[in-house]
Each structure stands twice: as C-alpha cells, then as structure tokens.
Amino acid sequence: MSNITPPRSLINISDQDLRNESDRGFTRIYQAHNQLSAQVITAPIVNGQFLGFTGYHGSTTVTGSKLAIPTGLTQVIRVVAMINSDGAALNEIVSARPAKAGPAGAIDVFIWKPTAAGNTTPIASTTARVVEWWVMGS
Numbered sequence: 001m002s003n004i005t006p007p008r009s010l011i012n013i014s015d016q017d018l019r020n021e022s023d024r025g026f027t028r029i030y031q032a033h034n035q036l037s038a039q040v041i042t043a044p045i046v047n048g049q050f051l052g053f054t055g056y057h058g059s060t061t062v063t064g065s066k067l068a069i070p071t072g073l074t075q076v077i078r079v080v081a082m083i084n085s086d087g088a089a090l091n092e093i094v095s096a097r098p099a100k101a102g103p104a105g106a107i108d109v110f111i112w113k114p115t116a117a118g119n120t121t122p123i124a125s126t127t128a129r130v131v132e133w134w135v136m137g138s
Contacts, residue, residue: 053136064124065110068102076137079107084130
C-alpha cells in the first residue's frame with residue numbers, strides 16, 4: 001500500500017472539494033449498480049450469426065413449486081437455481097428446469113425437503129424460500 005500515491009489534484013484538496021469529488025464518484029457507482037440489477041448479457045452477433053448465448057437472472061419466492069416463471073428470454077437452454085438462505089444451513093434442495101408448459105422462455109422451480117428425520121425421501125417443501133436463478137438461452 002505504501003507505493004500508492006493519490007493523483008496530484010487530490011493531494012492539496014480542500015475538505016469541500018474532496019466531498020464533492022467523493023459524491024460524484026458515489027453517484028457513478030450507484031447508477032452503474034442500478035443498471036446491472038436487471039441486465040441481460042448477450043453474446044455477440046457477427047455477420048448475422050449468433051455466437052453464443054443470452055443470460056438473465058432473477059429471484060422468486062417458492063413454496064413447494066412454482067411453474068412457468070417468466071425469464072425475459074424466448075427460449076431457455078440452461079437454468080441454474082439456488083436457495084437464498086442468507087448463509088443458514090438448510091435441509092432442503094432446489095431443482096429447476098425449462099418449463100414443461102406455459103409461455104416460451106419460462107422455467108419451473110421446485111423446493112424439496114426430507115419426509116421426516118429418519119426418512120430422507122424428498123417431498124415438496126411447505127416453507128416459502130427465496131430462490132435466485134440464472135438462465136441461458138435466446
């Protein structure tokens with residue numbers, strides 16, 4: 001860290017000018033973060049040919065299952081999902097797939113829990129869970 005020196009313009013800056021500079025930087029960071037909240041990542045198109053995938057993400061609350069969740073895509077090829085437990089250990093499993101029925105580009109999400117303490121056969125969870133998901137497709 002000792003090798004890092006601030007720009008000359010900030011060495012003898014007044015308190016007020018430093019606050020103004022910081023406020024300007026925080027505004028840029030805030031605006032950039034807001035733009036990423038629902039950003040779609042699209043692979044490049046060269047000579048009219050699609051060279052990859054489009055990715056999108058979101059979250060939804062699921063109790064047991066939730067079918068035909070719209071993703072913003074017209075076709076889902078892959079879906080990855082996780083339970084957002086804020087770091088708490090859960091004895092539940094999430095599974096997801098491109099929707100079997102419903103609008104094109106939708107996904108189905110399922111939350112499973114063990115039947116009982118001595119029986120780990122999965123059954124639909126009865127607890128509402130926030131599920132974060134990521135899809136790839138077009």
